[in-house]
Amino acid sequence: MMTNWNGTRTLILGAARQGIALARWLSRHGSNVTLSDSRSLEQLASARESLADTNVTWAAGGHPLELLDTTDVLCLSGGVPLTLPIVQEAVKRGIPLSNDTQIFMEVVPCKTIGITGSAGKTTTTTLVGKMAQRTKDEGGRMKDEESKNSSAVQSIHPSVFVGGNIGDPLINYVDDMTADDLAILEISSFQLEQMTISPNIAAILNITPNHLDRHGTMEAYTNAKARILEFQTEKDTAILSHDDKGAWNLRNKVNGKLLTFSLYDLAEGLNGAYMHEDGLLSLRDGYAYLPLMLREKIKLPGLHNVANVLAAFTIGHAAGFKLDAMLEAVEEFRGVAHRLEFVRELRGVRWYNGSIATAPERSMADIHAFDEPIVLMLGGRDKDLPWDEIAKLIHKRVDHVVLFGEAAELIQKAISAVGGERSVDLRRAEHLKEAVALAAEVASAGDIVLFSPGGTSYDEFKDFAERGENFRKWVQELS
Incomplete structure (x- = not known):
């Protein structure tokens, strides 16, 4: 973990959304940043203009190995493969790897929710964000996750930030966050590969064949996804799909509280959101049972989106969101761009x-x-x-x-x-x-x-x- 970047030498590969955001933040915090991209300086004109007010050094047209000679940390933008010669050489030299989400998690002052999966994570992350925002707007109060066995509460989060692998990288906003805020992140397997910090609430929606061109095998891909759980403590909460074998098989890696979600009735002893045969969505946590809504009130098409809604309810419950806020968010939610x-x-x-x-x-x-x-x-x-x-x-x-x-x-x-x-x-x-x-x-x-x-x-x-x-x-x- 790095908390003081002043005087460090950082090399970032990839001048897309995540790389640019990280370069700006690191430069602001005193790091000597080099941003390397395979495109030419002409093709990078808009990216260079966006960082014109920083001291970032540009390396265009490729990733020469000699860049590592003056590098303390190598940061990978989303989609940069680990098979790149410069990445492999950095590993050989013992240069640590990082990315914008890892660095965000190192400095974020507030509680975090992280959502990953092969499918549905953007829809679920967006819906959880709307639930959180409605809870904030309605002036509710959230249960303190660190006081699970008491009735202690904390004031509602003044600000809700949603990002990560979608939208704006949250590193753009971390300096303005306070302890009472809430950060909700979609996290990809690419980002998780370099991460050594887990969110307070971590959800794995499913693990099915995806990105095998990057990870090589399903085992490697699953191991990358599982890292979202690896660094949690007994105070944290993990949420795993009960219907997806890839996700549910990771339940032995859970360090804190385990919640689940399912399109079918849950077996006794399991807690989370599920759907009855009659289409009623419900939530159970110990001896508490809560009917939520009928499936027909969900505006999104497809059974897979019902599963996304159940996941969002479970995450929202773990975070202490108000029930009315969650119900209203689901009933008004019509999905996000490019997803049906x-x-x-x-x-x-x-x-x-x-x-x-x-x-x-x-x-x-x-x-x-x-x-x-x-x-x-x-x-x-x-x-x-x-x-x-x-x-x-x-x-x-x-x-x-x-x-x-x-x-x-x-x-x-x-x-x-x-x-x-x-x-x-x-x-x-x-x-x-x-x-x-x-x-x-x-x-x-x-x-x-x-x-x-x-x-x-x-x-x-x-x-x-x-x-x-x-x-x-x-x-x-x-x-």
């Missing part, structure tokens, strides 16, 4: 933007969210993940598939290899814009056009958000 986001209806066809779906399993959950006939748009860049299960589901549930991007041929082979009585109409486009036009051609009134790529955006766009914004734009231009 309704774009428009044109000639009886409803278009949905699910650009956040960067793994086949995430796309499968999106397919299950609808009963209507589906025109499915799949593609992007493959992450070395299996496509056979979604291929089987496509033959059962999807009438038309429009493929695009680098992974199009790979996905087409997977779908064609699956036999079945139902035939599937397959079409291919090189780029997303052309794929939108093809989907419009084959869709009929009553259909759902589901943009749920299953691959990353990096073959054509800088991230899933840019991809989703372009999808939305091109759909709106259809006439």
Whole structure:
């Protein structure tokens, strides 16, 4: 852990959102920062302008190993692979690795909630943030997590900060935070790999195949996710999905209180939020039982989003949020951009933007969210993940598939290899814009056009958000 950065020499790899935020904060706190990026100085013009008022040194066009000669700490931006030669050389030299979330956790003065998972973490994090904000606005009081066996309370958090792997990096705001605030973070497996601090409340929503191009094996990927629990104490709370084997198998790593959530009744002795057969969401903690709401009041489509809501209720309960605030937040919540986001209806066809779906399993959950006939748009860049299960589901549930991007041929082979009585109409486009036009051609009134790529955006766009914004734009231009 580092608490005094004055006079240190820090090298940051990657001048995207997280790298820029960290460079600004470290520079402000006296570190001699070098920001290295593979892009040219011309391509980095806007990034350099945003840091013009700092003393940051730029290293453009690559990551030469000699940068390590004057480096005390190497910080990785999100998505920077550990296989980079400069990262491997830093490990050999014993140079410690860090990132913006680790450094934030080293200095944050308030309680923290951390949420991770292969799918659903952005939706859940955003919803928990809205629950916390409503609790704050309603002037409620939160139970002191350090006094679980007493009736002690603390004043409501004056400010709620939501960020991490989404939105603004919270390192931008940590200097203004106070002990009474609350920080809610979405944390990716990439960030967790360098982290040695766990949040006070840590939730793992699920662990399914994802980012195997980065982690190599499911074991390594699971180990990265498990680090969110590793550094908790007996005063902290862990929340694990009971329905997901990958998450629930980590319960022996819990150091403090264990809560769970499930789409089914919980066995005796388990505490958390769950759903009855009649669709009533409820919460149990010891001898206390609390009915919450009926499933039909949730505006988000799909059973996977019911699980996200149950997770949010469990997290909110652990944090001491007011019940009314949680219920109102759920009833008003209509999701976040690029996650089954309704774009428009044109000639009886409803278009949905699910650009956040960067793994086949995430796309499968999106397919299950609808009963209507589906025109499915799949593609992007493959992450070395299996496509056979979604291929089987496509033959059962999807009438038309429009493929695009680098992974199009790979996905087409997977779908064609699956036999079945139902035939599937397959079409291919090189780029997303052309794929939108093809989907419009084959869709009929009553259909759902589901943009749920299953691959990353990096073959054509800088991230899933840019991809989703372009999808939305091109759909709106259809006439």
